[in-house]
Amino acid sequence: MTKITNPFEIYKVLPQTNCGECTLPNCLAFAAAVIKGQKNLVDCPYVSHKDKEILANRIAIREDFSRARGEDLDLLKSRVRDIDFSTRAALLGAKLVAGKLAVKSLGKDFFIDINGNVTSECHTHVWMTVPLLSYVVQSNGADITGRWVPFRELKDGSAMNPLFVQRAEKPLKKMIDRNRQLLGDLISMFSGQRADNNLFASDIALSLYPLPKVPILICYWNREGDMDSDLNIFFDSSAATHLQISSLFSLGVGLVMMFEKIARKHS
Numbered sequence: 450m451t452k453i454t455n456p457f458e459i460y461k462v463l464p465q466t467n468c469g470e471c472t473l474p475n476c477l478a479f480a481a482a483v484i485k486g487q488k489n490l491v492d493c494p495y496v497s498h499k500d501k502e503i504l505a506n507r508i509a510i511r512e513d514f515s516r517a518r519g520e521d522l523d524l525l526k527s528r529v530r531d532i533d534f535s536t537r538a539a540l541l542g543a544k545l546v547a548g549k550l551a552v553k554s555l556g557k558d559f560f561i562d563i564n565g566n567v568t569s570e571c572h573t574h575v576w577m578t579v580p581l582l583s584y585v586v587q588s589n590g591a592d593i594t595g596r597w598v599p600f601r602e603l604k605d606g607s608a609m610n611p612l613f614v615q616r617a618e619k620p621l622k623k624m625i626d627r628n629r630q631l632l633g634d635l636i637s638m639f640s641g642q643r644a645d646n647n648l649f650a651s652d653i654a655l656s657l658y659p660l661p662k663v664p665i666l667i668c669y670w671n672r673e674g675d676m677d678s679d680l681n682i683f684f685d686s687s688a689a690t691h692l693q694i695s696s697l698f699s700l701g702v703g704l705v706m707m708f709e710k711i712a713r714k715h716s
C-alpha cells in the first residue's frame with residue numbers, strides 16, 4: 450500500500466471550509482500538520498469515519514513523535530498551574546507529598562510540581578510526561594470498570610487503530626515472539642500482575658498500571674499450527690474518560706518503545 454507523504458492527498462478529503470475548529474487557520478495547514486504528525490485526522494470533526502479508517506494506515510508521518518508531543522507538553526504545563534492539587538489528588542488515585550502531586554506509574558512515584566515539572570527516581574521522557582500531565586489535567590476520576598476493551602473500541606479509537614496496531618501491538622508481538630521471558634521481566638520490573646490466562650483465551654496475560662486509574666492488559670497467543678502468534682493491548686473501558694485518544698495512543702506506543710530499549714539491553 451503506497452504511503453501518503455503529500456499534504457494535498459489529505460487536503461482532498463477535507464471539507465475545505467477553513468472553519469478553524471481544528472485550531473489551525475485553514476484546511477491546508479491542517480493537512481500539513483497531519484503529515485508532520487502534529488495533528489491527527491480525528492482532530493477535524495468533518496472527516497468521514499470511512500476516510501479516517503482508510504487513510505490512517507497510509508499516512509507516512511515525517512516528524513518525530515517526540516517533537517509533536519513536546520509541543521503538547523508546554524500547553525499542559527501551563528494548565529497544571531490552574532489545578533488545586535489537594536482536591537485533585539484523591540480523585541486521581543494520587544498523593545500529596547511536600548506540595549507536589551505524587552502519581553504512581555508502573556510502580557514508581559512521579560512527582561509533579563505546580564509548574565507542571567515532572568521528577569522521578571527513574572528517567573522521565575516526553576512520551577510518559579504528556580499522558581501523565583494530561584491525566585492530571587483532564588481525568589474525571591472515574592473508577593476502573595474491570596471491563597477490558599481493545600484500542601479500536603475506545604472513543605475515537607477506530608480511526609487511529611491501524612496506526613496503534615503498527616506502532617504498538619505488532620512491535621511488541623515481535624519482541625515476545627523472540628523472547629517469551631520478556632513478559633515475566635516486565636512484571637517484575639514494573640509491578641505488573643499476571644492476569645487470568647484464560648482471559649480472551651490467551652496463553653499469557655499480564656496487567657500493568659501506567660497510571661493509577663488507567664491499567665492496560667497485554668494478551669499474547671502462542672503460534673498454533675498454521676496460525677501465527679498474536680498480541681493485543683487492551684484498556685479498561687473507562688480509559689477514554691481519563692485521557693483523550695491521542696494520549697492513550699502515546700502511552701501505548703511509548704511503553705512499547707521503552708520495552709524495546711529494555712529488550713535490546715538484555716539481548
Ligand code: SF4
Nearest residue numbers: 468469471476479493
Ligand atoms: S476543522 Fe477540518 S474543516 Fe475546519 S479548518 Fe480544520 S481541517 Fe478544515
